[in-house]
Amino acid sequence: MSKIRICNTAEIPSNGMKEYDTxxxxxxxxxxxGDTYYAYQGLCPHQEVCLAEGYYDGAVLTCHQHLWxxxxxxxxxxxxxxxxxLEKYEVQVEDGEIFVVQSSALKAAQLFMDVxxxxxxxxxxxxxxxxxxxxxxxxxxxxxxxxxxxLESGRVEFLIGRDGTSPAGFVLRKGEVFGWAALLENQxxxxxxxxxxEDSVLLRLNGEATLKALESDPVSGYLVMRKLSTLxxxxxxxxxxx
Amino acid sequence: MKIQxxxxxxxxxxxxxxxxxxxxxxLSEAIGLPYECxxxxxxxxxxxxxxxxxxxxxxxxxxRKYLKDDDEFLMCQCAAKTDVSIEVAxxxxxxxxxxxxxxxxxxxxxxxxxxxxxxxHLQVRLNQPMEFDAGQFMLVQAPGVAGYxxxxxxxxxxxxxxxxxxxxxxxxxxxxxxxxxxxxxxxxVDLFGPLGQATFYPSLAKNVLCIAGGSGIAGxxxxxxxxxxxxxxxxxxxxxxxxxxxxxxAFFLDEFSKLRTLCGDNLNVVIALSKxxxxxxxxxxxxxxxxxxxxxxxxxxxxxxxxxxxVRAYLAGPPPMVDAAIxxxxxxxxxxxxxxxxxxx
Ligand SMILES: Cc1cc2nc3c(=O)[nH]c(=O)nc-3n(C[C@H](O)[C@H](O)[C@H](O)COP(=O)(O)OP(=O)(O)OC[C@H]3O[C@@H](n4cnc5c(N)ncnc54)[C@H](O)[C@@H]3O)c2cc1C
Ligand code: FES
Ligand code: FES
Numbered sequence: 001m002s003k004i005r006i007c008n009t010a011e012i013p014s015n016g017m018k019e020y021d022t023x024x025x026x027x028x029x030x031x032x033x034g035d036t037y038y039a040y041q042g043l044c045p046h047q048e049v050c051l052a053e054g055y056y057d058g059a060v061l062t063c064h065q066h067l068w069x070x071x072x073x074x075x076x077x078x079x080x081x082x083x084x085x086l087e088k089y090e091v092q093v094e095d096g097e098i099f100v101v102q103s104s105a106l107k108a109a110q111l112f113m114d115v116x117x118x119x120x121x122x123x124x125x126x127x128x129x130x131x132x133x134x135x136x137x138x139x140x141x142x143x144x145x146x147x148x149x150x151l152e153s154g155r156v157e158f159l160i161g162r163d164g165t166s167p168a169g170f171v172l173r174k175g176e177v178f179g180w181a182a183l184l185e186n187q188x189x190x191x192x193x194x195x196x197x198e199d200s201v202l203l204r205l206n207g208e209a210t211l212k213a214l215e216s217d218p219v220s221g222y223l224v225m226r227k228l229s230t231l232x233x234x235x236x237x238x239x240x241x242x
Numbered sequence: 243m244k245i246q247x248x249x250x251x252x253x254x255x256x257x258x259x260x261x262x263x264x265x266x267x268x269l270s271e272a273i274g275l276p277y278e279c280x281x282x283x284x285x286x287x288x289x290x291x292x293x294x295x296x297x298x299x300x301x302x303x304x305x306r307k308y309l310k311d312d313d314e315f316l317m318c319q320c321a322a323k324t325d326v327s328i329e330v331a332x333x334x335x336x337x338x339x340x341x342x343x344x345x346x347x348x349x350x351x352x353x354x355x356x357x358x359x360x361x362x363h364l365q366v367r368l369n370q371p372m373e374f375d376a377g378q379f380m381l382v383q384a385p386g387v388a389g390y391x392x393x394x395x396x397x398x399x400x401x402x403x404x405x406x407x408x409x410x411x412x413x414x415x416x417x418x419x420x421x422x423x424x425x426x427x428x429x430x431v432d433l434f435g436p437l438g439q440a441t442f443y444p445s446l447a448k449n450v451l452c453i454a455g456g457s458g459i460a461g462x463x464x465x466x467x468x469x470x471x472x473x474x475x476x477x478x479x480x481x482x483x484x485x486x487x488x489x490x491x492a493f494f495l496d497e498f499s500k501l502r503t504l505c506g507d508n509l510n511v512v513i514a515l516s517k518x519x520x521x522x523x524x525x526x527x528x529x530x531x532x533x534x535x536x537x538x539x540x541x542x543x544x545x546x547x548x549x550x551x552x553v554r555a556y557l558a559g560p561p562p563m564v565d566a567a568i569x570x571x572x573x574x575x576x577x578x579x580x581x582x583x584x585x586x587x
Contacts, residue, residue, distance in 0.1 A: 046332065047288065048310060055572050064565065066278070066286065067578035079577040083250075083333060167246065167253055173331070234251055234333060 003101045006030055009093060012037065015058030019050060028089060028100060031072050033058050038072055039089040039100045045173065046083070061086075075113075085110055087175060106203065108175040109150045111231070114223035115214075122213045127203045132196035138179075143190045145181040147204050154200025158192040168192050180228060182207025243322040247275070248292070249334035258322050263299065264289075265317035266434055269344050272337040276330065280318050280381055280437050281392050283587040285309070287317040294326030300389060304587075342373045346434050351426050352404060357493035360411035361457065362421055363396075366431060371401040374436035375443070376468035377461045377556060379584065380405060381434040384426070387416045390434065394461035394558065394584065398468045405433075408493075410457040440556055440582035444472040448554040448580070449479040453542045453567045455559025458586060459484050459494065465556060466501055466509075475505040481546060485514040485538025485563065489521060495528050502530040514541035539567040543574070550574045557583040 006020050006028060017031040019042045027042030029051050044051050044063040055062040060078055062069045068082035075086035087108050089100045106112050106123055115123065129152070132138065138149065138156065151172045158168040158178075172178060178194070181187035182205075214221030245264060247254045258267040265287050268275040278286040282300050285308025292313075300319045309315070317328075337343055349366040357363050366382070374380075376398045381390035396406040412418045420426070442450065442465040450469065452462040462482060469475060486492045498511045512532045513520070520533030534541045538559075555576065557567045564585045571581055 047285065047308060049308070055569060057572065060572075062572055062578060064568075067568070067581060069578050079579040081578055167248055167327070173250070 003092070003099050006039070006098045006100050009037065009096045009098055012098075015056075017052055017056045017061070019052035022100075029061075030091075030098060031056060031061065033072050036073075037091050037093060037098055038075075039091045039098075040070075040075055041087040044068065045086065051086075084173065084175075085113060088113075106150065108152075109177055109203075110175055111150075111177040111180075111224060111227050114227070115220040116217055119213055119217040119220045123205065123210060126205045126209050126213065128205075130202050130204050132200050132202065134196060134198050136196040136200075138194040138196065138202070139190050140193050141190055145179065145184075145187055145190055145207065147206055148177060148179045148182040148210065149194075150175065150177050150203040150205075152201040152203055154202075155197040156200060156202075157195050157197050159195070160192045177231070180231065183211060183228060244325040245322060246325075246327040247273070247289075247330055247334065248328070249330045249332065251333045251335075254334065261299075261321050263318055263321055264296070264326075264328070266344070266346070268317070269337070269437070270346070272343045274335050274337045275317060276332050276334070277318055277437070279305070279392060279585070279587055280434075281390055282316060282319045284585065285316070288314050289317050290314050290329040290331075292327040292329055295323040296320040296326060297323050342375060342378075342436050344435050344437055345372075346432070347372065349405070349431055349433050351429050351431060354421070354426050357408065358491055360422075361491075361493055362409050362411070364393075364407045364409060364421075364426075365404050366407070366433070367404045368402070368433070371403050372405075372436065373401060374398075375441035376464045377441040377582070378436040378438040378464075379461065380407075380436060382407075382417075383432040384417055384420055385429065385431075387420050389416070390432075391417050392437070392584075392586075394438070394458075394464065395436070396460045396463045398464045398471075408457050408460045438584060440558070440584050442468055442554075442556065444469065444474050446554055447478070448552050450474075450481070451542070451546065451550075451553050451555040452480070452482045453485075453538055453555065453557050453559075454483070455485045455538055455563035456491070458557075458559030458563070458584070461558050461584060462556060463494065463497070466505075470501060470504050475508040478508065479549075480505065480509040481542075481549070482509070482511045483514055483538050483542040483545070484511070485516060485541070485559070487517040488515055489513075489518065489524055495531060499528050499530050510545075512541060512545060514538040537563070537566065539563060539570045542567065543570040546574070550576055554580050555582065557581065559586055561585040561587050 004022050012018055012030055012032045019029050021027055029040045029042045031038045046068055049065045054064040060069050061072050069078040070086045071078050075088040092099045156172050160168045243258045245256050254273050256271040265277055276286050278284045282303035283305050285305040290313050298320050303319050305316050349368045352367040353365040355363050379392045379394040381392055383390045393407040411422050454462050514534050516537050519535050524533055555571055557564045564583050
């Protein structure tokens with residue numbers, strides 16, 4: 001996404017929010033907090049209800065439907081209900097007009113949301129955008145775990161079992177990272193087969209190069225590894241998060 | 243029929259019998275599928291059909307307005323026609339070992355008595371004892387009335403042999419017309435439950451705030467009786483706000499007075515009347531209760547000012563009342579993991 005004009009600053013109430021449909025069919029939520037404007041995905045990542053119908057007090061945004069909450073300055077989950085952060089867009093204000101820019105596709109990836117801008121730029125250079133049609137195979141059981149993937153659009157299915165035919169049952173959301181064995185030690189072979197279920201767009205990063213980039217910025221690296229461990233526990237079906 | 247559910251974190255398989263709703267079948271197998279009302283209004287149980295065919299038991303269900311695509315459906319209203327494979331967009335965990343797994347059962351309405359002209363108290367004797375948590379609800383289906391209704395339990399016992407409900411009459415409503423116009427004592431009903439996550443456990447170790455409109459008070463009574471059994475209010479505060487229009491619409495005031503006697507000053511009960519000031523007689527008859535005028539969420543907001551430390555809130559009643567109460571609690575900076583609610587939609 002490039003730079004899109006959304007609205008006039010005067011349209012957004014002080015410490016309030018409003019939603020807009022962009023020409024590209026994207027729904028964005030613009031929120032004001034003091035002197036700053038923020039832009040987020042307009043639909044709740046839980047069940048796609050309009051976030052503009054929720055509650056916002058100038059600091060915390062709450063979806064009215066099941067009360068997931070996010071910090072308006074970062075889009076991060078507040079409390080224990082929200083399962084995912086909000087997708088944040090960069091905002092530029094010029095002469096009282098609000099523009100939304102998407103500088104890095106990786107920014108939408110939860111795994112990298114805490115990474116510093118410099119490191120994100122390095123990772124951006126590593127990322128390759130790939131398109132798969134319906135039925136396209138991303139990787140097979142037994143393949144080397146060189147790369148990790150981020151789903152930008154579309155749907156991906158995982159098959160496990162000896163012959164790779166039983167569905168593992170993961171349903172991915174936009175911005176979700178998979179193939180993360182590429183970041184782990186002693187996980188050299190894929191244990192699932194990943195196929196695209198419809199036309200899908202993925203970002204693909206080499207695991208080793210990603211680790212190198214993170215090593216040179218240990219703060220970002222630490223935050224990524226923390227996110228990764230949460231991700232893994234969730235996928236193990238851990239019940240330690242009541 | 244075989245059901246394969248692909249959730250965000252893993253897959254599950256279970257079987258359904260003919261006509262059995264997919265949600266109920268999954269929950270009976272201790273699979274924590276997402277739901278809220280379990281009765282077709284809220285849209286929380288939506289899923290995507292990947293393969294196979296389902297039959298929609300209630301194509302007019304209001305919850306369908308939350309569906310975006312043709313291949314989405316409500317698990318609480320649909321049964322499988324063939325083996326099906328479906329996708330659920332959230333994390334689905336097995337129901338934890340200490341939570342009661344719901345089941346289908348039968349019961350007989352053993353007593354029905356009017357508390358006010360439009361509120362009825364029902365007792366249903368179960369054909370098998372049932373465990374449930376304070377604050378949970380049950381789905382009930384009466385003969386000749388299409389669909390299940392969710393009603394919150396009023397009582398709380400271990401191994402309960404009967405369940406108590408209070409039901410508010412909804413003019414023109416399917417089960418309302420049946421309950422209020424028929425002699426329903428002795429009638430056999432189908433039940434499914436227990437359901438609902440707005441539950442109270444003594445191990446919560448927090449002050450308890452209950453805000454209820456009309457029959458929403460049902461679940462609060464269950465919570466209070468569970469708390470009283472454990473002498474909970476010797477350590478924690480309880481604030482209960484019960485909203486009705488006029489004093490004539492209020493009920494269970496004697497029960498509340500008894501609870502006050504039992505639990506002491508840490509339990510505070512306020513009856514909020516939205517359409518009149520409380521007559522002096524009310525205060526004389528119920529010296530241990532407080533009366534105030536206004537909508538129940540406003541009354542609660544006034545009384546609770548500065549009193550939100552270490553609080554778990556339970557809300558129940560008509561959806562606009564619950565939404566208004568949520569707004570009050572958010573303004574008071576409560577985080578939503580401490581706000582539990584049942585919308586009686
Ligand atoms: C979690 C929860 C707890 C509740 N607890 C209580 C309580 O303690 N006391 C109380 O009085 N009310 C409670 N309610 C509301 C209750 O479920 C009914 O809405 C109410 O009793 C009115 O029912 P009715 O048949 O008169 O109205 P109707 O308008 O005829 O029906 C109400 C509901 O019944 C279901 N329904 C109607 N027709 C069909 C159909 N053809 N197929 C399938 N489903 C159908 C729908 O869920 C509908 O919203 C609760 C609701 C929920 C969601
Ligand atoms: S739809 Fe927003 S929290 Fe569920
Ligand atoms: S749980 Fe099915 S619509 Fe509410």
